[in-house]
Amino acid sequence: MKLQTAIILPVLRKIKNLYHWLAALLANVWYGWPSRQLKMVGVTGTDGKTTTVTLIDHILTAAGYQSGFISTVEAKIGRQKIAASLHTTTPGPWQLQKLIKLAANQGLAYLVLEVSSHGLDQHRLAGINFAVGVLTNVTHEHLDYHQTYENYLQAKAKLFQESKIAILNKDDQSFRRLNSQLITRNSRTGKLVTYGxxxxADFTPKSFPFTTKLPGEYNQYNCLAAVAVCSRLGIDQKTIRKAVAEFAGVQGRLEEVKAGQPFRVFVDFAHTPNGLRQVLRAARPMVAKGGQLIVVFGSxxxxxxxxxxxxxxxxGQLADKVILTADDSRDEPTAQIIEQIARGCPRARRIPDRREAMTTALRLARKGDVVLLCGKGHERSLTLGKQEVxxxxxxITAAIWRKISQDVVS
Structure with missing residues (x-):
């Protein structure tokens, strides 16, 4: 059975990918190859894509350009904002080309696109030539689909086959491999730019000093990626620095909840080992002396x-208290998922009900503590079984705290 699966699944995937390629081709033709009417910027990577995409758009807008973006959180086409309705990063070919056509019709000069490994592997972006392609990082994620890190990396690398300028993170483990491919391969890439x-690297905090409201080293990388892109697009340094300094961040990305509690609470989309590690490191300096860092998450x-x-x-390594709970368990038992996570942190508390887990965290927290609620971020639904609530x-966090406060008063 395993041998049959190993043979059949790759064949089925190739058929499915051929379907997506044909759909992308038809969608391009139907909408008149709209990406040719504006400059496209593609951002791929495991973590940091949404923040980088949004910041690039913010800088371009500050520079006076008509700009838009399509991200995991939302699409912004000119002044119009369209909330993301699916748990996907890159839309399907028809929806994607429709949005690009809308951007072209509104006279946008730039469209910044968040690009997933699935979207690249499935040819959803076929027919789009990018002025700039940028990589944030490539860490452990989506191996259920790609099977190996190498396959995952090669899927990401497809972005640079259609990018005139490739911008890579020199500190990331993927750099050496991608750099050698860009040098030796006869691709469309005309220039390699690095940051780190x-x-x-070409862009570093020393070579291009800037200030940002965004906490954590990982956001320094996101800012540098955006700086590199906009510099290569011809935006002047003064405009870039001012825009980066003013950028307030992205919904659901280390976003603070202020409900009157005497400690700090943040929601974040971190759902990978690297993403979780980075956000925990960013939150640690916010914990007061003698305080605790409490994290709630699932998978x-x-x-x-x-x-x-x-x-x-x-x-387990970076938080003082760990509470494991549900996060889009779908038809997989939440308790089973929790136990698999707990193999890496046996001391964690197991509370399958997410609302109950959040309540426990808020009840445990004291003045000076920081509570991180990870995994959901900007999302507006939780999938349990076949039900999407x-x-x-x-x-929900604010409502929980109001109830806790009322219980204390009564």
């Missing part, structure tokens, strides 16, 4: 199982 913090069902204990390990982490 630890290694010498999506029917997705990459191998990352679960790694997420538990990250939380409305879910707004910020609103």
């Amino acid at each position: 913090i630890k290694k010498a 999506a069902g029917r997705r990459d199982v191998s990352k679960r204990p790694l997420m538990g390990q990250a939380a 409305p879910w707004d982490e910020k609103q």
Whole structure:
């Protein structure tokens, strides 16, 4: 059975990918190849895509350009904002080309697109030539689909086959491999640009000093990626620095909940080992002396199982209290997912009901503590079994705290 699966699944995937390629071709023709009417910027990577995409658009807008973007959180076409309705990063070919056509019709000069490995592997972006392609990082994620890190990396690399300028993170483990491919391969890439913090690169905090409201080293990388893109697009340094300094962040990305509680609470979309590790590191300096860092998270069902204990390990190493709970379990038992995460953090508390887990965290927290609610971020639903229930982490957190406060008073 395993041998049959190993043979059949790749064949089925190739057939499915051929379907997506044909759909992308037809969608391009139907909408008149709209991406040719504006400059496209593609951002791919495991973590940091949404923040980088939104910041690039913010800088371009500050520079006086008509700009838009399509991200996991939303699409912004000129002044129109369209909320994301699916748990996907890159829309299907027809929806994608429709949005690009809308951008072209509104006279946008630039459209910044968040690009997933699935979208690249499935040819959803076929027919789009990018002025700039940028990579944030490539860490452990989506191995349920790609099977190996190498396959995952090669899917990401497809973006640069259709990019005139390739911008890579020199500090990331993917750099050496991608750099050698860009040098040796006869691709459309005409120029390689690098950014980084630890290694010498074209754009570093020393070569291009800037200030940002965004906490954490990972956001330094996101800012540098955006700086590199906009610099290569011809935006002057003064405009870039001012825009980066003013950028307030993205919905559901280390977003603070202020409901009158005497401690700090943040919601975040972190759902990978690296993402969780980075946001925990960013939150640690916010904890007062003698305070505790409390994290609540789970892992999506029917997705990459191998990352679960790694997420538990990250939380166990960097948080003082760890509470494991549901996160889009789908038809996989939540308790089973939790136990797989707990292999990396045996001391974690297990509370399958997410609202109950959040309530426990808020009841445990004291003045000076920081509570991180990870995994849902901007999303507006929670999938349990076949049921998709409305879910707004910020609103639910505020409601929980109001009830806790009322209970204390009464």
